[in-house]
Amino acid sequence: MSNETYFIKKTFELAKKGEGYTSPNPLVGAIIVKGNKIVGWGYHKKAGAPHAEVVAINRAGKKAYNSTLYVNLEPCCHWGRTPPCVDRIINAGIRKVVISTYDPNPVVKGKSVKKLRKAGIEVKVGILAEQAKKLNEVFFKNVKKNLPFVTVKVAQSLDGKITTRSRDSRWITSLKARMLAKSLRDKYDGICVGINTVISDNPTLEGLRKIPFKIILDPDLDIPLESKIVKKKRFIIFTTPASKKKKKKIGYLTRAGQIYFLNTKNGIFDLRKVLEVIYERGICSLFVEGGSFTIGSFFDQRLVDKIYFFLAPKIIGGKEALPSVGGYGAKTLKNTFDIQEIKLERIGRDFLFTGYIP
Secondary structure, X not given: OOHHHHHHHHHHHHHHHXXXXXXXXXXXXXXXXXXXXXXXXXXXXXXXXXXXXXXXXXXXXXXXXXXXXXEXXXXXXXXXXXXXXXXXXXXOOOOEEEEEEOOOOOOOOOHHHHHHHHOOOEEEEOOOHXXXXXXXXXXXXXXXXXXXXXXXXXXXXXXXXXXXXXXXXXXXXXXXXXXXXXXXXXXXXXXXXXXXXXXXXXXXXXXXXXXXXXXXXXXXXXXXXXXXXXXXXXXXXXXXXXXXXXXXXXXXXXXXXXXXXXXXXXOEEOHHHHHHHHHHOOOOEEEEEEOHHHHHHHHHOOOOOEEEEEEEOOOOOOOOOOEOOOOOOOOOHHHOOOOEEEEEEEEOOEEEEEEEOO
């Protein structure tokens, strides 16, 4: 492994420390090296906080002069909540900048590299570029599509069921798998479920370290006012205009959260519109947890980017037991989803399949 690859991997490790907190900004880690020794390092902690490059430069102090900066994403060259990082790099007297991948934002892409080179700084781009893009898969989707990155999480039996025929669902997977699933929530801005899940499970939809927004798909505004989600606040409910007649309920709910009115077709929301609304609200990534109908709708409308499927070594059986993915489903095998970049892990006695939908 070359020194450049080694230090770029270190920037990945640093960048991940900000996972779940930097939205709408990307995950960025930076390392300053002089004489083959790390003299400064930093990562972007949250939107509005100093960028990774600035933190690293501040930590390095005078040692930044004539050094090499390693960063997983092209530094910014424009004013946002903070000043341009490129100017700080130039003023610090850094000799060389090694960047894993270009920033996909047209405001930045290639412009920062050009400005650095114009200032006489050597710039190298492209080391572990694909890994860098995967690290910032949410940010790249946001910039290219102006939509949140959508991940579906399922906990099912080996035969694809999430309940028995009597709707018993606790618990299919082990505690170890459930805790891992709960920790995954910390990576996302919002957690989405349908109203049936709220009524049957009364979940809190919280992670281990953070409280994400809860997105509830509730066409008839049936959400119980005593549900944990309402009490915890930070929720967004999507319902239909017909629900406006429930004025007292709406008044109560809007004191704790937000309600949006969207039409449905055959009882199903246009989920792209849902994604557009929450993206405008600053929710850049969405973790869809259920239930069967809601997950199936996201697949039917081809809006899923990534999956986490937890499989327990159990057989439930029965045509009345709920499948993990409901909805209409594929009519032919040509219309099925071909999962790419599959990763398989063993979690205690359960298994976790992770993959992407191109």
